[in-house]
Amino acid sequence: MRDTRPTVNISFDGVDYEGYVGESVLECARRNGVTIPSLCFLEGLSVWGGCRICVVEVAEGHRLRPACATQVTPDMEIKIETPRLRAYRKSVLELLFAEGNHVCAVCVSNGKCELQDMAVFSGMDHVRYDYQAPRREVDASHPKYVFDPNRCILCTRCVRVCDEIEGAHVWDISYRGEHAELITEMNRPWGDSLSCTWCGKCVAVCPTGSLAYEGRSIGEMEHDPVMIKRLAVARSRGEWLDPEGAI
């Protein structure tokens, strides 16, 4: 489909590209094959802008902006790979690792985890902050899925997908700051939930091993976050089959 939106000229790390008016810096980069790391952002869901992994520098004043929550403007000069940004991303990741209990060696998502990938991508090899080692209980009450809050980074993908796509709004965040934690319904076991449809979308989109199918052992959990984009495209454009597919 030809895009008829008005365009603007922008640049990523000194290379010129064309952006669409109304498009976010992150979307624009993705469309042009330019990599900006991200975590909470997921195509097909609303923008949360909470993880701050996607920060970029915007030329005037080198202001830091979350790429997922910033729209392109005419002649925007965007920097992605600067020493400052690399250091910043590393710190954000280290904080995420220090905040929960991420023991990759025993995780269902080991080797298939977006948080892990991000750490590798950013060259994060150790954590300079004190591990908080919070005590959080696993919720294994759902017959099909397991929720392990120790691995949750509060990206809210599950909250958004359940609310926006499935329409059930089972999840939300309770409390705040260091005490913030995901809950299902009135902070009851997930298995007791009356509104959960067992659709599995929250499990599909989780970037870490926090949400998984029942019975998966170490490294066995494969998520499918792209499913939401497919669904969003299907619903909004009536394209139920992969537009680039063979048939």
Next chain:
Amino acid sequence: MSDTRTRRVAGATDSQQGDHPSGDNRFDLVDKHLKRARYEQDQLIETLHVAQDVFGYLSEDILIYVARALRLPPSMVYGVATFYHLFTFDPPGDHSCTVCTGTACFVKGADDIVQAVSDTYSVPAGETSEDGSLTLKTARCLGSCGLAPVVVFDGNVLGHQDTESTLELVAGAVGGGG
């Protein structure tokens, strides 16, 4: 998940029970507010305030009641309620003892008072004793520094307190201690 139509809110006295479908007439006050607010969903925080004023705290039943009334998902109501420090989720004790731990009171030994009450009645600061008789709280400067250390017992502000006088005060209302 509990059902507000069949369960009563803990602590409702006989005089509060009545015609309201929940069996607790205090909900009439919440209903009145809801009507005035036209059941608008953005009135959630206001409604929680009213409910807390009426009941003294927000129990799960009350949160479910509000969620139903405003047609909001329970997890969202729980999330909003717990986000704000102003809301409390445990029923207050029969008596409450608040010790000011602001600078002036602290310097004059407020911490010892808190410790003494906490030890004597086995109740951590900020919580209610197991038998529900006493809630022990601390507060930042109550604005009566001249009277430091200040203790507020069941709503009465008392100045120049010490460990002994406070324990006496609590024992007088709650009994024994220990």
